[in-house]
Amino acid sequence: MRSEKHKGYTLWGHAILQQKESSQRERYAASGTITLDNKVVEASGVLGEFGTEDEAELAGLRWARAWVDSFN
Known part of the structure; x- marks a missing residue:
């Protein structure tokens, strides 16, 4: 799992081994997953399958950034 801050939100990218x-x-x-003040704001479903854990986490973060940007 990887996280980053973006426009006041904490974004999480998850990689789930299949x-x-x-x-x-x-x-x-x-x-x-997108959180604000330690509360979940939004979570995606499965965004796709990737060959590495890193690629999957980055895809989750890209989705979360795009979601936040679409509302702010």
Whole structure:
């Protein structure tokens, strides 16, 4: 999980390891959460699957930034 501050909100990018069969590469589902004063303002559903934890977390943060920017 990765976080950052943006326009007074705290944004969270999540990477959720997907179950895999032994022959498959690891995949991570991405999601994002937006909080303000330690309260959840909005949360995404699954934003897609990515090959690395880092890519998934960044996708969650991009979604959260775009959500905040669309309202501010």
